[in-house]
Amino acid sequence: MAVIMSEKICKTYNDGGVPVKALKDVDMEIEDGEFTAIVGPSGSGKTTLLNVIGGLDTLTSGKLRVGDKEISEMTPNDLIEFRLNNIGFVFQAYNLIPVLTAIENVEFIMLLQKVSKEERRGRARELLKSVGLEDMINRKPIELSGGQQQRVAVARALASRPRFVLADEPTANLDTASAENLLDIMERMNDEHKMTFIFSTHDQRVVRRARRVITLKDGQVDTDERKGENG
Amino acid sequence: MNMYLRLAWRNIWRNKRRSIISIASVLLAVLIALFMRSMQKGTYARAIDNVVSFYTGYIQIHNPGYWDKKSLNKTFAVQESLIENVSSTEYVTHVTPRLEGYGLISGGERTDVGLVIGINPEVENDMTGLEGKLIEGEYLQQGDMGIMLAKGLSDHLDLGIGDTVVILGQGYHDIMAAGKYEIQGLIEFPIKQLNNTMSYLTLEEAQYLFGAYNRLTSLSIMIEGEDKLDEVMNNLGKKYSEDYEIMSWKEMSPELEQGIEADNASGLIMLFILYMVVGFGILGTILMMTMERTREFGVLIAVGMKRGYLRLITLIESIFLSFVGVVLGTILSVPILAYFRSNPIYFTGELAKSMTEFGYEPILAFTLAPGIFLWQAVVVFIIAFIAALYPLWKITRLDAVDAMRSV
Ligand SMILES: Nc1ncnc2c1ncn2[C@@H]1O[C@H](COP(=O)(O)OP(=O)(O)O)[C@@H](O)[C@H]1O
Ligand SMILES: [Mg+2]
Numbered sequence: 001m002a003v004i005m006s007e008k009i010c011k012t013y014n015d016g017g018v019p020v021k022a023l024k025d026v027d028m029e030i031e032d033g034e035f036t037a038i039v040g041p042s043g044s045g046k047t048t049l050l051n052v053i054g055g056l057d058t059l060t061s062g063k064l065r066v067g068d069k070e071i072s073e074m075t076p077n078d079l080i081e082f083r084l085n086n087i088g089f090v091f092q093a094y095n096l097i098p099v100l101t102a103i104e105n106v107e108f109i110m111l112l113q114k115v116s117k118e119e120r121r122g123r124a125r126e127l128l129k130s131v132g133l134e135d136m137i138n139r140k141p142i143e144l145s146g147g148q149q150q151r152v153a154v155a156r157a158l159a160s161r162p163r164f165v166l167a168d169e170p171t172a173n174l175d176t177a178s179a180e181n182l183l184d185i186m187e188r189m190n191d192e193h194k195m196t197f198i199f200s201t202h203d204q205r206v207v208r209r210a211r212r213v214i215t216l217k218d219g220q221v222d223t224d225e226r227k228g229e230n231g
Numbered sequence: 232m233n234m235y236l237r238l239a240w241r242n243i244w245r246n247k248r249r250s251i252i253s254i255a256s257v258l259l260a261v262l263i264a265l266f267m268r269s270m271q272k273g274t275y276a277r278a279i280d281n282v283v284s285f286y287t288g289y290i291q292i293h294n295p296g297y298w299d300k301k302s303l304n305k306t307f308a309v310q311e312s313l314i315e316n317v318s319s320t321e322y323v324t325h326v327t328p329r330l331e332g333y334g335l336i337s338g339g340e341r342t343d344v345g346l347v348i349g350i351n352p353e354v355e356n357d358m359t360g361l362e363g364k365l366i367e368g369e370y371l372q373q374g375d376m377g378i379m380l381a382k383g384l385s386d387h388l389d390l391g392i393g394d395t396v397v398i399l400g401q402g403y404h405d406i407m408a409a410g411k412y413e414i415q416g417l418i419e420f421p422i423k424q425l426n427n428t429m430s431y432l433t434l435e436e437a438q439y440l441f442g443a444y445n446r447l448t449s450l451s452i453m454i455e456g457e458d459k460l461d462e463v464m465n466n467l468g469k470k471y472s473e474d475y476e477i478m479s480w481k482e483m484s485p486e487l488e489q490g491i492e493a494d495n496a497s498g499l500i501m502l503f504i505l506y507m508v509v510g511f512g513i514l515g516t517i518l519m520m521t522m523e524r525t526r527e528f529g530v531l532i533a534v535g536m537k538r539g540y541l542r543l544i545t546l547i548e549s550i551f552l553s554f555v556g557v558v559l560g561t562i563l564s565v566p567i568l569a570y571f572r573s574n575p576i577y578f579t580g581e582l583a584k585s586m587t588e589f590g591y592e593p594i595l596a597f598t599l600a601p602g603i604f605l606w607q608a609v610v611v612f613i614i615a616f617i618a619a620l621y622p623l624w625k626i627t628r629l630d631a632v633d634a635m636r637s638v
Binding site: 051054056057080081083085087089091094095097098099100104107108109112113156160 | 234241242530531532534535537540631632635
């Protein structure tokens with residue numbers, strides 16, 4: 001069943017009077033629980049696509065349904081609520097609040113959801129353990145390596161129990177080992193929690209791990225292939 | 232601790248030095264401002280007190296037209312009921328009858344113009360503490376026939392205790408007033424004008440001298456404090472303004488009131504400049520705290536934080552920075568101001584001389600009136616709040632995607 005469905009979505013930016021077409025008539029369907037990579041060179045529209053799916057950016061035209069919500073018809077306030085409860089975000093870098101510790105960063109999102117204090121603690125601890133950071137829960141972001149920070153970001157993205165996890169070039173600033181490790185974790189989370197993962201990348205090490213690869217080129221879908229069970 | 236408070240708290244200490252400098256600048260400004268205001272207000276109160284309690288009283292009642300002419304022809308007949316009624320008016324603490332007129336005062340070789348005041352010595356002392364200013368001789372008693380001279384006047388006449396002065400002047404109905412009195416006391420005033428002109432007889436002697444039997448030039452009235460002035464003026468006005476002239480010290484000493492107002496205005500300008508400097512200091516800190524977190528704000532909004540909470544956090548941060556400064560500044564100022572209130576600054580030398588010359592007591596007095604503290608707190612909070620509007624505005628306008636692109 002398609003949980004994300006886009007019909008001819010377009011996004012045009014206005015770059016100082018010059019229209020820049022970041023997405024051109026993108027049609028796409030994503031199935032529940034898929035582990036999908038959006039691939040393409042820099043400027044091909046990966047970030048824009050993830051942002052519109054996540055309700056961070058508005059569409060210029062077209063229709064986009066995410067879960068049971070028609071994104072194109074939501075107000076900004078609805079979108080905040082939608083993001084909080086449906087989407088887990090992992091950005092390229094500087095995901096975390098620098099003044100909060102790892103566990104506080106993970107808890108924070110649940111605080112916004114008004115989850116009770118005990119449950120917040122427990123869930124945050126468990127998530128940090130599952131990303132292999134049980135010994136570092138009280139560290140501030142600055143005391144963690146880039147890979148560790150991204151793992152905290154993944155834990156935070158999962159903390160709100162979203163249906164979708166959107167990760168925009170999560171490994172861009174990581175060395176190979178850290179990148180592989182992050183992918184292991186994301187894959188495992190996808191298996192365990194059955195969330196739908198979409199991540200953008202132009203990193204071949206990462207592309208290999210995806211079960212479905214959608215290639216963008218100049219704001220349009222170029223190729224879309226699903227791999228067999230063993231990738 | 233609530234997570235939002237914790238976030239705000241940690242953000243404040245994210246750059247310790249910057250926050251400490253901001254807090255310290257608020258603290259210092261509050262301290263300077265409080266010191267200035269305490270000194271100004273304290274000195275004004277003292278100046279008012281000098282004029283009011285040494286001489287005019289807060290309010291005087293005269294025969295209509297007396298104040299303009301200062302003529303003994305504008306006296307009024309004593310009525311016990313008037314004195315009693317005025318005394319029982321709310322907030323009135325003392326009422327003292329006086330008969331005063333100018334005269335030539337001479338002793339031996341020299342002559343000077345002086346103000347001869349007939350007083351009820353006991354009531355006058357209760358009200359103005361006149362006996363406390365006696366530096367030599369005997370204070371007047373009911374029935375005494377002697378005179379008390381201000382020190383400046385006696386020095387000028389080159390006379391002392393036991394010497395005799397002759398007073399010549401114009402009395403009631405323009406009769407010739409003439410009298411001879413033995414100096415029984417010398418009185419020293421801090422204000423030069425008073426010190427060079429005042430002389431005191433008993434009321435009865437003065438009435439006899441000026442031929443104004445049973446008449447007064449004024450009833451001088453003391454009240455509980457300056458803040459009750461308007462109310463008492465109102466009440467007395469309702470009852471007596473038909474038959475009498477009722478004047479406050481402000482009308483009787485307009486130069487003092489104007490002097491205070493002018494000085495107060497220049498003080499407020501200084502304060503304004505001081506607060507502008509502090510305001511920009513706070514604004515600078517808040518600006519930095521906001522700009523360096525643009526991306527962070529973007530991430531927070533992206534992951535689902537409502538802008539309202541974000542605004543609340545930045546508001547707590549801004550208010551906290553100034554609040555701590557105000558509180559510490561106020562706490563620190565209290566012992567300092569209390570010290571100076573009990574130990575006012577006395578000027579000495581030339582400065583002191585020229586101040587007395589101009590009719591000011593050469594002293595800087597301080598007050599701990601709650602009003603000045605409240606005022607500072609309110610002003611600093613208004614400034615802090617204005618500075619805090621910047622992040623609020625910034626958050627309202629913030630586009631999460633843009634904010635995150637601009638790493
Ligand atoms: N806010 C913006 N204003 C103008 N142009 C933009 C803006 N955001 C993105 N673009 C343009 O849209 C295109 C797609 O950008 P993006 O989605 O970031 O690509 P990618 O993530 O694949 O590198 C690029 O040409 C980029 O310059
Ligand atoms: Mg991108």
